[in-house]
Amino acid sequence: MIAVDWGTSSLRAYRLAANGKVAEQRRADLGILACGGNFAAALAAQIEGWNDSDIVLSGMIGSRNGWVEMPYLDCPAGIPELAAGMKRIDTPEFAGRALWFVPGLANGSDTETPDVMRGEETQLCGLLDTMSQGTHMICLPGTHSKWVTVRDGRVASFTTAMTGEVYAVLRQHSILGKLMNGDASRFDAYAFDAGLRRSAQSGGLLHHLFGVRTAGLFQRFTESALPSYLSGLLIGHEVHASELLTRAPRPAQVHLIGSDRLLSAYAHALLALGIGVQRHSEQLAALGMYRVARARGLTG
């Protein structure tokens, strides 16, 4: 089968062997808004030469701005619910083959401000059935970070923090960015830790953000270290607000799923706060789609 993780900024396609292992993979900077609505042609180009008959798709491709708008399933939900919620689409461009869209997940959909995810649920499915019974914490850092509580093999609840996007817009469009230099990839542990410590103090995030400006203005940090101070401050606020540190019993570890660079920053923050971490790659999405497909009876 073919598994496609298709989000706002990229498309990742995996060709899976019968045992679920990734045999081949391709990646393109081809977010759902970059195809001009011609999703079938874009997908056909990306998986050219792969002739498997089942194609499973997850991520923002199943959103209102995507190919097919899929519903959000309410938590608690796990592999069986996602498998049952998949929708088969037949389209002339893929004659004789089936496209399977995975639904998203929602938390608190009856509240004023529900939480939602699309794409992360298949990454989670790559982990769910390897976890023991009981409660586990998973964090998927990113533009919109997810903090997920897994209980007995299902996603029990989750919350989203806009950390990555707030970092990006402040860096690119606010007065804070003017005091920083261009190299976004450099990690300065001293400045990051200072931001992290600041996040534990009173005054609130909106006040602490102004402190990023004065820390630059008064040359407490260099132009190249200041981005790490801002990052530590925001990630610190995110971790403190997640209530991870005040939960009883306090979790011994958090599973982190994501790209290497982001995971390093979050692992650094969590370890500094006395929480262990276990890292997993984003490629878990392929395994997760395989497991959902198998639960639906598509493979193996």
Place this chain on the structure above:
Amino acid sequence: MIAVDWGTSSLRAYRLAANGKVAEQRRADLGILACGGNFAAALAAQIEGWNDSDIVLSGMIGSRNGWVEMPYLDCPAGIPELAAGMKRIDTPEFAGRALWFVPGLANGSDTETPDVMRGEETQLCGLLDTMSQGTHMICLPGTHSKWVTVRDGRVASFTTAMTGEVYAVLRQHSILGKLMNGDASRFDAYAFDAGLRRSAQSGGLLHHLFGVRTAGLFQRFTESALPSYLSGLLIGHEVHASELLTRAPRPAQVHLIGSDRLLSAYAHALLALGIGVQRHSEQLAALGMYRVARARGLTG
């Protein structure tokens, strides 16, 4: 004398009578970065026809990117300290006249993240000597809101919250703005109050911000009401973090200084939280500069 409040986005010039009353005033969208460094010519054009010999200037014009970089005076500080800290500049473009630059104020300048203000201090001086002995709270909402504690006629301390700028960058550059329509001036009290209530709940600002997206996505608020929800959320976080509500004794009222539209939103928030307000116009800056000048012996 002439009083000039010259900031990042505008220049306000006041011609004052001998008793300190504003006789004439002019305003231009001529921020300090918009004059290409030719401050003398820009000022001469703005005050053309006004021949008073003393010209007092305050605001970002006294910053590193302004005309003359003025120091920050440490708190506590009041009218006498600001008067003593003024600096006289003589320049050929204003031969026979004196330009007087007012210093800024700093709070916690020995800490990692000091707080600073430029311009707001002259607005405060317009109020200081009308206030009784004891403690008073003043809020100056804006791009960078100031929360000021006045004690016995002096600025005892203050903190800054980046509320206005965070609102603007999120609205213009983040995914949240895509769910809002163009009319920034409409105030929707129902949505504002909902945001205000949300700010009092757990989860943290970064999580609450994602809720603005889902509140829009799930059509809890219309495109035109959603900006007010975001505004209520941010102002609520600012007020809660100011510790105004947890102070003992809790202040019965807050003095608000600023433009009508901003003041209405802050007054609405404070009244909803059980705090009285007293409003003052930004024009207080003219009176404040008059009082500082008089303390220096320039007038009256």
